[in-house]
Amino acid sequence: MKHGADIYKYAKKRNCSPDEIIDFSSNINSYQPELNLTLTPQTISRYADSTYRDLKEVIATNYDIKSDEIALFNGATAAIYALIKSIKRKDFYLYAPLFGEYEQACKDAKKYIYKINRITDEESEPTEDSVVIYVNPATPEGSYSDLGKLFEIWMEKECIIIIDESFIEFEALPSLRKRIQEYKRLYIIQSFSKFYSCAGVRIGAIFAHKKSIQKLPQPLWNLSSFDVEFLKNRLQDQEFKESSLRIHKEQKAELLSILEKSALFDEIVESDANFILVHSPDAKKLFKHLLSHNILVRKCGSFDYLSDEWLRFAVKDKNSNSLLNVAFKSFINHS
Amino acid sequence: MKHGADIYKYAKKRNCSPDEIIDFSSNINSYQPELNLTLTPQTISRYADSTYRDLKEVIATNYDIKSDEIALFNGATAAIYALIKSIKRKDFYLYAPLFGEYEQACKDAKKYIYKINRITDEESEPTEDSVVIYVNPATPEGSYSDLGKLFEIWMEKECIIIIDESFIEFEALPSLRKRIQEYKRLYIIQSFSKFYSCAGVRIGAIFAHKKSIQKLPQPLWNLSSFDVEFLKNRLQDQEFKESSLRIHKEQKAELLSILEKSALFDEIVESDANFILVHSPDAKKLFKHLLSHNILVRKCGSFDYLSDEWLRFAVKDKNSNSLLNVAFKSFINHS
Secondary structure, three states, X not given: OOOOOOHHHHHHHHOOOHHHOEXXXXXXXXXXXXXXOOOOHHHHHOOOOOOOHHHHHHHHHHHOOOHHHEEEEOOHHHHHHHHHHXXXXXXXXXXXXXXXXXXXXXXHOOOEEEEXXXXXXXXXXXXXXXXXXXXXXXXXOOOOOOOHXXXXXXXXXXXXXXXXXXXXXXXXXXXXXXXOOOOOOEEEEEEOOOOOOOOOOOOEEEXXXXXXXXXXXXXXXXXXXXXXXXXXXXXXXXXXXXXXXXXXXXXXXXXXXHHHHHOOOOEEOOOOOOEEEEEOOOHHHHHHHHHHOXXXXXXXXXXXXXXXXXXXXXXXXXXXXXXXHHHHHHXXXXX | OOOOOOHHHHHHHHOOOHHHOEEOOOXXXXXXXXXXXXXXXXXHHOOOXXXXXXXXXHHHHHHOOOHHHEEEEOOHHHHHHHHHHHOOXXXXXXXXXOOHHHHHHHHHOOOEEEEEEOOOOOOOOOOOXXXXXXXXXXXXXXXXXXXXXXXXXXXXXXXXXXXXXXXXXXXXXXXXXXXXXXXXXXXXXXXXXXXXXXXXXXXXXXXXXXXXXXXXXXXXXXXXHHHHHHHHHHHOOHHHHHHHHHHHHHHHHHHXXXXXXXXXXXXXXXXXXXXXXXXXXXXXXXXXXXXXXXXXXXXXXXXXOOOOOEEEEEOOOHHHHHHXXXXXXXXXXXX
């Protein structure tokens, strides 16, 4: 599967340590404060409470839902695979482009995959009793859509609705999770890795009506006790959230300004998430040039309807931005 | 699924904190030193190397195998489920009694389950081209068997052989993993939770011939980065291993002496692992009495061929042992 996080592969190519790669390809919150967590040997030694009651209560409070409306998995990817596998319906409508994981999970579960281009194809509709998947804000361009009208159409057709809101917190956008009580066939996929800056923590959630949650097969003891402690702590850390929102805003504005001032791109897509999609006929050359500066960005050729002329830049810290700026200038001087 | 680790349920019953339960029911190494691990924010923030190369090298050195002979899963239970699901053969011979997980995983994968009583039934043999499962040292009684003769029979019948060696390190017993290069149908299940005292760490392994490992479906990014760092550290900690072996020996001798001196049991089974199985016609009363002292032991009625007259005690620390001794004395005085 193609994915943004290939620093290990490129570090090997560049013959350097993964730490030396400036990773604009992974969409992880760039605010990464010191860990403020004391672990006792008991946390690690003993079996966790397999219901993860405490963590579910913290998540419920954080997302303003109830704790019996949450199912926890070993990462959002595991949640996606488990959910799709558990659905008996065969016809899946993917609003594309979107993460490669959804298509792969549908293939693994032997589903029929139909794609609707969510940017150009406003007329297409899924069939009755099908399953729809929408990532909001979307990847790879980060735009947020008010899904109100589509939601009505989907409900009328009694579709199972899967909405991935993994990037919704960077700009505190309105969520559809408030509608899980009203419509039992609605499932929200929530990753914590992105906003809470913890790709190494393998916990992801599905939010749904409590009756739908009860029907999901959930493995026993699937979560690391450290990860559980970390996430409980991080979700309750108000300072982390406030700083994240503030720093995200500043750093995104800085990134946008660097991208614009470089004059390297004929298109810069407005984003509601923590990454920016750009287009350049010279993207392939630029990708290589940036790599020679140990800067890794995301080539978007693996996304439906896009080519490697599209590049995606994650919002990163001040230092990374200024190194990017230097690399842009040297690209311009060499062209 | 029935399991030893029910401290949360019993803490609720007893109206106390799980920390107040003295847990003789979980077979976790009682040597639980302070954690000696520094985590950087980057460890948690960024995506791990999805091949887990470093950890595999540490495991390979520790178990004297090669790193391409290892597959890693989100805990030994996940390894068991994935392995059984990946096997096309239908007939599974379980040498019983054994962990409930194996039977459950076979049921989930719709296998035909046959049981061989490994204590009384020395004549029974699996059919040709079937799958055999043997836990060695065994649960719930902890006895280690030299499987040499059985292994020859299984190989002759071209069986797929699954050996669970999760308790083999407490008394440094000879392992069958050295034979994975010779016989491609041999799979060793290795839990790290027990000896390395980390039930909260969700990593378990399958050791097999590299060609068999390549055929196993392994999920991407299934491990917590913290867990990976912890396990790399712990597996290389010689002091931990030496102290564990020494303390285990002392504490097991102490537990055995307490069990014997109590004169409460008409059978005490010799064990090669970190738990001791005992029998008493009064076991049900004793279980309740111990619980009134906040001591939880394992009732063995859920194991094949056993009843709740069998109890299992894990090897625990000095303090737990002396509390157990006090509880035994008060039971005798009240009877």
